[in-house]
Amino acid sequence: MTTTVAPSAAAPAPKRSGRPRGAKLVKMLPLTPAIGLMLVFLAGPILYCVYAAFTNMALTGTGAANVQFVGLENFRKAFGSNAFTNAIWMTLVFTLISAIIGQNTLGLGLALLMRRSTKVVRNFVGTAVIGAWVLPEVVAAYLLSAFFNDNGTLNVMLHAVGLPGQDWLYAAPIIAVSLANIWRGTAFSMLVYSAALSEVPKEIEESAEMDGAAGFRRLVFVTLPMISRAIMTNLMLITLQTLSVFGLIYAMTRGGPGTKSQTLPLYMYEQAFSFSQIGYGTAIALVMLAIGAVFSLIYLRGLNSEAA
Amino acid sequence: MIARDRMSKLASNLVLLAIGVLFVLPLLWVLFASINRTAGLRVEFPTHPTLNNFKAVLNTDTTYRPVLNGLVLCGGSALLTMVCAVLAAYPLSRFKTRFNRPFLLTVLFCTGLPITAVMVPVYGLFVQLNLVDTIGGTIMFMATSSLPFAIWLTKTFMDGVPISLEEAAWVDGAGNMRALRAIVLPLMWPGIAVVLIFTFIGMWGNFFVPFMLLLSPERLPASVSIFTFFSQYGEPNYGQLAAYSIIYTMPVLLLYLLLSKKLGGAFALGGAIKG
Numbered sequence: 102m103t104t105t106v107a108p109s110a111a112a113p114a115p116k117r118s119g120r121p122r123g124a125k126l127v128k129m130l131p132l133t134p135a136i137g138l139m140l141v142f143l144a145g146p147i148l149y150c151v152y153a154a155f156t157n158m159a160l161t162g163t164g165a166a167n168v169q170f171v172g173l174e175n176f177r178k179a180f181g182s183n184a185f186t187n188a189i190w191m192t193l194v195f196t197l198i199s200a201i202i203g204q205n206t207l208g209l210g211l212a213l214l215m216r217r218s219t220k221v222v223r224n225f226v227g228t229a230v231i232g233a234w235v236l237p238e239v240v241a242a243y244l245l246s247a248f249f250n251d252n253g254t255l256n257v258m259l260h261a262v263g264l265p266g267q268d269w270l271y272a273a274p275i276i277a278v279s280l281a282n283i284w285r286g287t288a289f290s291m292l293v294y295s296a297a298l299s300e301v302p303k304e305i306e307e308s309a310e311m312d313g314a315a316g317f318r319r320l321v322f323v324t325l326p327m328i329s330r331a332i333m334t335n336l337m338l339i340t341l342q343t344l345s346v347f348g349l350i351y352a353m354t355r356g357g358p359g360t361k362s363q364t365l366p367l368y369m370y371e372q373a374f375s376f377s378q379i380g381y382g383t384a385i386a387l388v389m390l391a392i393g394a395v396f397s398l399i400y401l402r403g404l405n406s407e408a409a
Numbered sequence: 410m411i412a413r414d415r416m417s418k419l420a421s422n423l424v425l426l427a428i429g430v431l432f433v434l435p436l437l438w439v440l441f442a443s444i445n446r447t448a449g450l451r452v453e454f455p456t457h458p459t460l461n462n463f464k465a466v467l468n469t470d471t472t473y474r475p476v477l478n479g480l481v482l483c484g485g486s487a488l489l490t491m492v493c494a495v496l497a498a499y500p501l502s503r504f505k506t507r508f509n510r511p512f513l514l515t516v517l518f519c520t521g522l523p524i525t526a527v528m529v530p531v532y533g534l535f536v537q538l539n540l541v542d543t544i545g546g547t548i549m550f551m552a553t554s555s556l557p558f559a560i561w562l563t564k565t566f567m568d569g570v571p572i573s574l575e576e577a578a579w580v581d582g583a584g585n586m587r588a589l590r591a592i593v594l595p596l597m598w599p600g601i602a603v604v605l606i607f608t609f610i611g612m613w614g615n616f617f618v619p620f621m622l623l624l625s626p627e628r629l630p631a632s633v634s635i636f637t638f639f640s641q642y643g644e645p646n647y648g649q650l651a652a653y654s655i656i657y658t659m660p661v662l663l664l665y666l667l668l669s670k671k672l673g674g675a676f677a678l679g680g681a682i683k684g
Contacts, residue, residue, distance in 0.1 A: 128504050128585065132512075135497035135556055142553035143519060146530035153530060211428065217421040226429035233432055235665050237614035239635050240654040244435040247442075247647070250450045254434055257451050284432065338520075345523030348616030352636060366525040373529045382529045389526040397518050 147390065154384040160377035168380075175384035185385070187360050188368035192344065192392075195279055195364050200343035203283035205336055208290020212298055213320070227291075234288030242352035245281040246270065274354045274362035281349060286342070290335050297331035298324070337400035341393055365389050439651045448648035462652035471634075472656055479630035480660070482544060482619065483612040486551035491605050493552070494559035499589050501560070502567040503575070513564070519557035528621050535622060542624040551618055555608050562607075566600025567593060606668050610661050631657045 157171045179185040211230065215223045233241065248254050249269035256266030269277045301324060309323040325332070347366040350356065356363035356371070363371075365385060373382025434452065442448035443462055445455035466472050501509055531550060532541070540546030574596075575588045583591065594601065616632045623629055629637070635650075635657055 125504075125506060129500050129506070129508065131496035131499050131586070132501070135493040135560060138493060138549065138553045139519070139556060142531065142534075142550050143522075143527070146527040146534055147522075149530040149533060150527060153533070207428075211425070214421045214425050217418050218425050219418070219422055222422045222425050222429075226425045226432070229429045229432040229436070231665070232436060232662075235610055235614075235661050236658055237632055237635075237661065238616045239614075239632055240439075240658055243635075243650060243654060244439055247438050247450045248435045252450045254438060254450075254452045258434075284435065341520075341523065345525035347525050348620075348632075352616070366523070369526070369529065379529060379533065386526040386529050389523050393523045393526070394518075397522075401514060401517065 150383045150386050150390065153380055154387045156380045158380040158383075160379060162377075165377075171380070175381050176388075178381065179384055179388065184360055184363070184368060188363050188365045188385075191275055191360075191362060192364040194275055195282070195346070195350075195362075196340060196343045198276070199279040199282035199286070200339040201336065203279065204286045204290045204339050204343075205332075207283060207287045208335070209294050209332075211287070211291045212294035213324075215295065216298060230291055231288045233284050234286065236285070238285075238348040239352050241281065241285045242349050245277070245284060246353050249277045249281075270354055271358055274358065278350045278353055278362050281353060282343060282346060285349065286339060289342075290339060293331055293335045294328070297328040301327050333400065333403050337396055337403075340396055344389065344393055344396075365392075439654050442647050442651035443655050444652075445648055448646075448651060450647065462646075462648040463656070465646075466649050466653045466656065472631075472653065474627065475629060475631040475634035476657065476660075478544075478628060479613060479632065482548060482551070482630050483609050485544075485548040486555070486612055487605055487609040489548060489552035490555050490559045490608050491563075491601065493556060494563045494604065495589070495594070495601070497556075497560050498563040498567050499585070499593070501564050503572060503585075513561070516557045516560050520561060524554045525617060528617060532621055541622060542628065544623075544628060547619060547622045550622065551612055551615070554618065555611060559604050559608055562604045563600065566597050566604070569600070570596045603668065606664050610664060613661050 154175055155170055155172060156168050157174070158168050159165050211226065215226070218226075236244070246253075250256075251266070251268040251271075253269075255269065259266045305327070306319065306323060309319050345366055346364070347370070350362060350364060350367055351370075354362045356367040360368075366389070369382050369385040369389065372378050372385060438450075438452045441452055441455055444458040444460065445453070446457055446459050446461065448455075448462075501513060535541045535546055535550075538546070570593050574592050578588045578592055614632060616636065619630050620633045620636070623633070626634070626637075635653060
């Protein structure tokens with residue numbers, strides 16, 4: 102490590118190896134602030150998560166004074182508890198409806214339609230969708246609480262066409278928060294797909310049209326395969342984002358009524374902070390991390406195999 | 410053929426317009442309610458528009474201090490993220506070592522981690538380090554949580570700057586950091602701006618992190634104080650809530666407009682994250 106920074110020496114062939122090891126390490130030095138921060142505030146907490154999940158750590162009671170290893174007890178308790186299984190189901194329903202079906206399909210649909218529309222319409226719709234996206238989480242939650250309320254806009258519209266309304270946040274909370282997440286998150290998919298579609302060569306689609314593959318068939322057999330990489334990336338990113346949504350649901354329903362919209366992040370928050378069960382809370386966090394990691398791995402694998 | 414094209418264009422426009430209206434409706438409520446003396450929960454055009462709602466919330470406790478806190482918190486975190494991301498992206502983009510690929514895959518992997526899940530241990534860590542309720546600690550955590558995505562994006566943008574330009578500088582005896590500052594950064598300002606602004610927007614809207622790590626009312630940023638605003642008074646004053654929402658959203662909207670005017674906006678982002 103006594104070697105001084107000698108970029109000019111490395112300049113003619115910075116990619117070739119065979120330099121002294123020290124010079125190489127020095128070149129990697131700018132990475133240290135980022136690595137340092139990520140070790141302390143990201144890797145550290147994750148490791149701590151792994152440790153605490155196997156203890157009875159708590160903010161009050163016996164677990165506060167005397168932290169003990171309890172083995173798989175927290176996980177046994179979780180998988181035996183109705184509230185936890187409910188939270189898993191709610192998370193899956195929320196992710197499936199709002200991310201995989203809602204944001205993804207609507208985003209793709211918008212991107213496809215925008216290619217065939219006039220500029221004014223395109224700009225108007227783009228601005229509206231992106232407007233919903235850049236709104237801060239809690240503001241979005243309030244707007245949609247108002248929209249779905251008994252006296253809200255949705256019911257006014259339904260009444261106008263003679264349909265019955267109801268307090269959606271009370272009657273179908275998981276649907277309401279899913280729709281809210283679609284409203285808020287579709288812009289991301291729309292942008293990804295717009296960018297991907299703009300790179301599909303026009304000639305290929307035109308020649309497919311000549312060969313008689315028009316409309317829906319052309320979409321399924323020509324256009325979609327060409328943007329499959331973008332579809333993959335987008336699906337995974339929005340799935341992971343949706344898994345960890347907290348503020349939107351918390352501000353709209355607080356997970357209620359009862360536990361009818363309580364997803365894993367909300368359940369974890371309730372257990373760890375309202376009920377002070379840190380050990381149990383981190384066990385739930387670990388389950389969430391595992392779900393996220395599984396999705397990330399599938400995604401990395403998919404991307405790698407496509408790149409090859 | 411031409412008639413069919415026109416029909417399909419018309420149909421696309423109509424469907425798009427319908428979707429656009431659905432997206433606009435909730436937004437209309439906040440606009441109308443903010444200038445309505447007797448705002449309720451439905452969209453109604455105010456018969457006697459008034460600025461009283463804005464006047465009522467424009468005071469230190471409700472607006473000025475939370476917004477200022479938010480600017481300090483999110484501005485500080487976004488800058489820290491950016492500095493670390495640029496420094497990290499440079500060797501990753503310029504020097505090929507065996508370490509690069511595993512590191513980049515780890516970074517990509519981290520972008521997927523649900524940050525919500527680590528909040529419990531992070532809170533524990535903050536208790537241990539005496540960082541709970543400090544602006545500095547919160548800035549460091551917020552910066553770290555957006556680092557993986559920022560590194561990934563910055564590296565993608567930096568790859569677009571040809572390395573041949575630096576090779577000339579290296580021959581002239583410039584160090585790596587000088588080459589980065591004098592050659593690479595000026596050429597990738599649009600990319601830097603995209604990453605910086607999107608990091609800021611993401612943080613500005615973030616509720617959970619400051620909600621967990623900050624306690625004192627005088628340190629809370631707008632994203633959390635708007636929540637207490639809503640829940641403290643029972644039946645809230647919707648007009649004032651709407652006015653406050655608009656004020657709180659302004660910085661983000663202005664940044665976004667700036668971005669889309671100058672840089673082709675989020676389409677550049679969409680391009681960079683295609684993977």
